[in-house]
Amino acid sequence: MLIxxxxxxxxxxxxxxxxxxxxxxxxxxxxxxxxxxxxxxxxDRPLPVQYLLFVRGAVTGDLGDSIVTGRPVTExxxxxxxxxxxxxxxxMLLAVAVGIPVGVxxxxxxxxxxxxxxxxxxxxxISMPIFWLAMILIVIFTVQLQLLPFPGRTSxxxxxxxxxALVDSLLTLNFEGFRSALLHLIMPAVALGTIPMxxxxxxxxxxxxxxxxxxxxxxxxxxxxxxxRVIFKHALxxxxxxxxxxxxLQFGLLMGGAVITETIFAWSGIGQIAYESINRRDYAMIQxxxxxxxxxxxxxxxxxxxxxxxxxxxxxx
Amino acid sequence: MKIRELSRREFLAVSGMTGAxxxxxxxxxxxxxxxxxxxxxDGQPQEGGTFxxxxxxxxxxxxxxxxxxxxxxxxxxxxxxxxxxFEPETTDLVPALAVEVPEPEEDGLVYxxxxxxxxxxxxxxxxxAEAVVFNFERWMNSGNEYHAGGGPQASDFSYYSxxxxxxxxxxxxxxxxxxxxxxVRFRLREPQGPFLRNIAMSPFGIASPAAIxxxxxxxxxxxxxxxxxxxxxxxxxxxxxxxxxxxxWGTDVPVxxxxxxxxxxxxxxxxxxxxxxxxxxxxxxxxxGADGLTPDDVPTIEQDxxxxxxxxxxxxxxxxxxxxxxxxxxxxxxxxxxxxxxDMEAIVQAFFGExxxxxxxPMPPTVPFFNxxxxxxxxDPDRARELLAExxxxxxxxTELWFMPIPRPYMPDGxxxxxxxxxxxxxxxxxxxxxxxxxxxxxxxxxxxxxxxALLGWTGDNGDPDNFLNIHFNSANxxxxxxxxxxxxxxxEVDELLNRGxxxxxxxxxEEAYMxxxxxxxxxxxxxxxxxxxPPLGFQNRVQGYLPSPTGGESxxxxxxxx
Numbered sequence: 001m002l003i004x005x006x007x008x009x010x011x012x013x014x015x016x017x018x019x020x021x022x023x024x025x026x027x028x029x030x031x032x033x034x035x036x037x038x039x040x041x042x043x044d045r046p047l048p049v050q051y052l053l054f055v056r057g058a059v060t061g062d063l064g065d066s067i068v069t070g071r072p073v074t075e076x077x078x079x080x081x082x083x084x085x086x087x088x089x090x091x092m093l094l095a096v097a098v099g100i101p102v103g104v105x106x107x108x109x110x111x112x113x114x115x116x117x118x119x120x121x122x123x124x125x126i127s128m129p130i131f132w133l134a135m136i137l138i139v140i141f142t143v144q145l146q147l148l149p150f151p152g153r154t155s156x157x158x159x160x161x162x163x164x165a166l167v168d169s170l171l172t173l174n175f176e177g178f179r180s181a182l183l184h185l186i187m188p189a190v191a192l193g194t195i196p197m198x199x200x201x202x203x204x205x206x207x208x209x210x211x212x213x214x215x216x217x218x219x220x221x222x223x224x225x226x227x228x229r230v231i232f233k234h235a236l237x238x239x240x241x242x243x244x245x246x247x248x249l250q251f252g253l254l255m256g257g258a259v260i261t262e263t264i265f266a267w268s269g270i271g272q273i274a275y276e277s278i279n280r281r282d283y284a285m286i287q288x289x290x291x292x293x294x295x296x297x298x299x300x301x302x303x304x305x306x307x308x309x310x311x312x313x314x315x316x317x
Numbered sequence: 318m319k320i321r322e323l324s325r326r327e328f329l330a331v332s333g334m335t336g337a338x339x340x341x342x343x344x345x346x347x348x349x350x351x352x353x354x355x356x357x358x359d360g361q362p363q364e365g366g367t368f369x370x371x372x373x374x375x376x377x378x379x380x381x382x383x384x385x386x387x388x389x390x391x392x393x394x395x396x397x398x399x400x401x402x403f404e405p406e407t408t409d410l411v412p413a414l415a416v417e418v419p420e421p422e423e424d425g426l427v428y429x430x431x432x433x434x435x436x437x438x439x440x441x442x443x444x445x446a447e448a449v450v451f452n453f454e455r456w457m458n459s460g461n462e463y464h465a466g467g468g469p470q471a472s473d474f475s476y477y478s479x480x481x482x483x484x485x486x487x488x489x490x491x492x493x494x495x496x497x498x499x500x501v502r503f504r505l506r507e508p509q510g511p512f513l514r515n516i517a518m519s520p521f522g523i524a525s526p527a528a529i530x531x532x533x534x535x536x537x538x539x540x541x542x543x544x545x546x547x548x549x550x551x552x553x554x555x556x557x558x559x560x561x562x563x564x565x566w567g568t569d570v571p572v573x574x575x576x577x578x579x580x581x582x583x584x585x586x587x588x589x590x591x592x593x594x595x596x597x598x599x600x601x602x603x604x605x606g607a608d609g610l611t612p613d614d615v616p617t618i619e620q621d622x623x624x625x626x627x628x629x630x631x632x633x634x635x636x637x638x639x640x641x642x643x644x645x646x647x648x649x650x651x652x653x654x655x656x657x658x659x660d661m662e663a664i665v666q667a668f669f670g671e672x673x674x675x676x677x678x679p680m681p682p683t684v685p686f687f688n689x690x691x692x693x694x695x696x697d698p699d700r701a702r703e704l705l706a707e708x709x710x711x712x713x714x715x716t717e718l719w720f721m722p723i724p725r726p727y728m729p730d731g732x733x734x735x736x737x738x739x740x741x742x743x744x745x746x747x748x749x750x751x752x753x754x755x756x757x758x759x760x761x762x763x764x765x766x767x768x769x770x771a772l773l774g775w776t777g778d779n780g781d782p783d784n785f786l787n788i789h790f791n792s793a794n795x796x797x798x799x800x801x802x803x804x805x806x807x808x809x810e811v812d813e814l815l816n817r818g819x820x821x822x823x824x825x826x827x828e829e830a831y832m833x834x835x836x837x838x839x840x841x842x843x844x845x846x847x848x849x850x851x852p853p854l855g856f857q858n859r860v861q862g863y864l865p866s867p868t869g870g871e872s873x874x875x876x877x878x879x880x
Contacts, residue, residue: 019757069553070468080554135593142601151371151589151598152555266589268555275590276374276554281757 002294006058009290010051013283019043020067020281041067058291064284066277073288077270082163083153084269087261088254090185091193096247099197103204103243108231110209118201125198130257134191134264141187148187149180151266156180192261196250203246207239214238240311248304252297362862362877367583370873371595371607375554375588380537381522382456382474383467387869390519392557392586394870396439397522397542398567400430400449401513402575405864405871406630408683408780410517411574413567414444414543418513425508425822432499436566438525439547446495451526453493453503459484463529468537476520480779481509508822511781518779519870545579545874557586565874572862572875580862580877599624599855605878606856606863612670612729618855625856631674631681631849632867634785635727635774637718637738638804641843643769645714652842654704655770656694658745664737665848668730672853676846678835680785683867684777686828688835694842701745713746719763719771722753727774727850734847735772764799771803772847780867782831787815790838804843811837 021037038044042053057063063073106118141148149155153165158177161168166185169177211217212235220230255271262271270289277285308315372391378384381393402413410418415430422429436444455463456477464474464484474484482489491506505512515521528541540548545567546559561579570576587604589595596614599607600621610618610626618624639646639655646652665673677693705711720735721728728734732753739749749770754762763771777784788794792812794802811834818830838844854865862875 016755019761135597138594138597138601142603143597146602149603150601151587151594151603264591264594266555266587266591266594268552272554272590 002291002298005294006055006287006291007051009287010054011047013281013286014047016278016281020283054287063288063291066285067280067282073285076273076285077288077292079163080268080270080273083165083267084258084262084271086153086164086166086185087188087192087267087269088251088258090189091254091257092196092247092250094189094193095197095200095250099200100204100243103201104208104231104236106201106205107208107212107239115205118205122198122201125194126202128194130191130195130260131264133194134187134261137187137191138264149183150187153184153267154180155184188261188265188267191264192254192257195257196247196253199246199250200243203243204239207242208235211235211239237311241308244304244307244311248301251300255293255297362578362580362875363879364580364582364877366581366878367585367605368581368860368873368876368878369585369587369603369605371587371589371598371604373588373590373592373595373609376551376557376586378468378537379540379548379551379557380467380524381520381540382452382477382524383537384520385475388588390870392559393522393540393542394519394544394872395546395559395584396540396544396548397519397524398544399517399519399521399523400432401517402872403517403780403866403868405573405575405875406866408514408632408685408867410513413517413575414449414523421508421512421822425512426505428503428505428512429496430501430503432501433566434499436543437564438527438541438543439562440525440528440541442525442527444523444543445498446501447498448526449501449523450493450495451529452521452523453490455529456521457481457484457488457490457493463533466529466533466536476518480511480515480518508820510819510821510827511779511783512822514779514781519868545872546584549583555588559584559586567874572864575872576874578862578874578877580875581873584873596855599857602857604857605860606854608852608854610853610855611724612668612672612853614855615671615853618853623858625858627854627856627863627865628672628851629854629865629869630683630867631851632683632780632869633727633774633776633850634676634679634681635725635772635847635850636676636679637770637772637845637847638763638768639770639843639845640766640768640803640805641807641841642766642805645708645710645716646769648708649841650704650708651710653694654701654708654745655742655747656842656845657697657704658701658747659738659741659845660696661693661845661847662696664734664741667737668734669848669850672729672851673848674851676848679789679838679844679846680777680782680835681849681867684780684782684785686782686831688832690832691835691839693846698741698744705745705747710746713748715748715750716769717752718742718749719752719754719759719768721756721759721772723756725774726776726852728772728847729850731772738845763803764801765797766795766800766803766805768803773803774847776869778868782827783815783819786831786834786838787819790834790843791815806841806843808837808841 021034021041021043042050061074065071066073066076069076102118106115109115138150142150154177156177158165158169158174158181159172161171165181166178169181217230217235220234258269258271259274261267262269263275273285274289372388374388376389376392377386378389379393381390381397384390384393398413400413400415401410401418403409404411412418414433414436416433417431419428419430432446438444455461456474458464478484489505489507489509491504494502496502522542525541529536538551545562545565547562549558549560551557561582565579567576568578589598592609592611595607596610598604615626618626639652641647661675665675678688678691680687705713718735718739720731724730735751739751742749753759763773775785788801790802790806790811792807794800795805795807814830814834818827821827856863859879860876861879862877864875865871
């Protein structure tokens, strides 16, 4: 699968019109200088040769140097990774923390007003474009109410240890920094987390409903167990299987959403670098973002498979 | 006159009022400072605070000689000073690290710059004649040990070669020598009309020799100069942080000569790619100022009681170029007919709003030797039809009109403007198919002359007429690849005049040459000039003393935050 991704991304970035050397040097550069830079960047070689060099580098962990910063792209992405991790984790945490309980309640109280309101909200959430939601949040909370700050991750300098602003500020007892980082995180996390939240809510609700109709749930009720115990101990655990699958898949969505969210909020993570690299035709960087993204996605889904075994005793590897 | 022994605090006590008066005087002159509500109040510049400036993209390099993009140069401008500078809000010359603007000697082959004494670089090393010589030798000699660095996107000293003809034997500057500790002498191989203006450009900021010798390869992200702000940190893709240089030499120089301040403790350049978010961040009080606004943002910002708009004086021109070597545009009557057929007043009003001014010449009025006598072809569709008939196109013709796919500073909406032009042309029987490409491809193809008619524009670098007229109308720039003269206009008389204007130092002779070029261009009509754009910048009301430069690279030394 990763080989397929590597072929796709390699040739697709080269289909984007515009020559990186020309873009880099600007409109007034001489033709000789452009040629020289192309040669320096290895762009004058035949495509298959370029691809083989790329693959040879990739298997040894060397994905090339960024043409923008000159540093190895892997190093560059690692530096940006904590920002994206912080954002996606916050978004996912929000999605799970809200989505699962709301889904459970909606299922338990099926056809109640609460259920109907939840369904409408979840449908709205799924249909809402991230950039639109982000702009609405900014207009309300930054422009009108002036409550939440943006852009960036903090307005108070935080010394970097792990790269996660919230963790670092606590480690250094920088409470001002922690507050700033937390406030900066709210809008991007909500913008990014809304779609997964809606999907998780719907998934939890429907799989809970299905499980609640199973015979063993009736048995559990019949033998006089407390409804609360039935719901959490018996129903929820079994209903979690499809939800966990969906959460795993949502990480893919989050990575796509991060590009938009990070660009709008000027959040200096991997999504923002992806956007910039495409604008600047930074081939090596685009390839690395996609390749690492795919790898990360595969790993997350592997993790999901492992979780199955924990949740469902019937699954043994 | 100079009171160097005073500490900064004492200096303020003595002359703070004078300085304040100058700021007010500087503001009073231009409509560009929109602080009427505050009425200037007591008008005294206040110290302290952070000035956060939002912009569309990050810098590429902070080694000024390697920079070619505005976002790198405006940061470099804060960290470095040149020998000369442009007076705030104009393109007139004022001394900076030199004490005066020198007069040419030996018919323009020699210039002697007396230097400011007692200036130190941010790393504490002294600024002197040797430092100037070191910088120029680094730039001009390709064999120099320090002719390197700049980071991965280094432009290979392209502003040096672009402005001074090339390196080594090709360099117009033959030698730079230190006459004594505070005097440098430049010897040129041939006279150069725009020489002093070139010297004032921000790529030619003087860097600390000690810092370059220490690590030339890393200098692009650890810049050291003498400027009003010193470099603190750069989070690539996000922010550049600078802090006040308490020892700046310009503090006691009058504001109208580029001095005063620096007042704010800290300057932060914040890049926000998304235009809407940037404006929202400004409106939400998260930024002190922002550039890259669209004409549509102007009314929004003007309506906000906390915000104001300042217009940058124009140093650009948007134009429609006709390929003068292709049928039917090789006929001057056709080109004149097209000029008559377009109602440019209406188009500029509709698409530029307050930010635009209908252009009469291929360069804006901020550039010296602008010919006031030249007038546009009046909007007159009947006359256009007559001229077309004379050229043998009484039934009109079909052609293509190319437009750029993205907004540019000199043209906010290429597609809209192209549509408006096409509909005017249709009135006189010319049917235009609208064509565009991705931006990089667009430049490539127009640079090869593949278009019949194309929209494009130009932003000036140094405010010299050479930088507008020579680039666009010298046949030497009508090249097969990367042409800048995309009208492919060739006229021996114009070439001759342009070359004379570029090589003489006699201002009278330059004036005559450039005035005449503008008349000929008007008669020959290779372009339809569209507009000069005054790019809008948005600020919080409390931001005072922001003096936008037509070149786009103003210093923030005079900026302060009121109450």
